Amino acid sequence: MATDPHMVFLGFGKYARSDKIFALEPIRGEDRGEGRRTQVWVDGLGNPIIASRTERTILGDMGQERAAQSYLLDEALELAERLAKAAEAGRVDLGDLGRRARHLLEAATAAGAERPADPAESQPRLL
Structure with missing residues (x-):
């Protein structure tokens, strides 16, 4: 069940509004690590935000508990x-x-x- 729009912490002082996040992509391989875990695609931005948190953690903060269990x-x-x-x-x-x-x-x-x-x-x- 989705919640009302709110700010979601992405790590290292980065936030995005929950209703503007439209895709989460885990970073894999050598590109992952040292604060680089997930690409967060936000409506209105041309490039993804690099988050230090996992996609499941971000989903949970967005109110998508089932996906983040x-x-x-x-x-x-x-x-x-x-x-x-x-x-x-x-x-x-x-x-x-x-x-x-x-x-x-x-x-x-x-x-x-x-x-x-x-x-x-x-x-x-x-x-």
């Missing part, structure tokens, strides 16, 4: 992506990785794994 999957994928990059660079801290993985598992098994109102404030970064 799998925030835990996003977190798990982000953990896997960060682990792969850290392993390639030879900087894997297994103790820290274990703590973060345990936290993710606890969140997944918590009563229904409800999506918090603002995941950025209530969930620590995984890596």
Whole structure:
């Protein structure tokens, strides 16, 4: 169910009005990372805005809860992506990785794994 138009946070001080966003495109491959996760196409702009948040997170903020229900999957994928990059660079801290993985598992098994109102404030970064 859509909500009334409101501002949606895209990351790094970027916002767009929810009713003006018409497409979200995940950034893949080598172009993804370091604040580059999603291209956000906004009505009236010729080029997409580069968002540091995932498309599912943005969809949730837009009021599209059904499309954004799998925030835990996003977190798990982000953990896997960060682990792969850290392993390639030879900087894997297994103790820290274990703590973060345990936290993710606890969140997944918590009563229904409800999506918090603002995941950025209530969930620590995984890596």
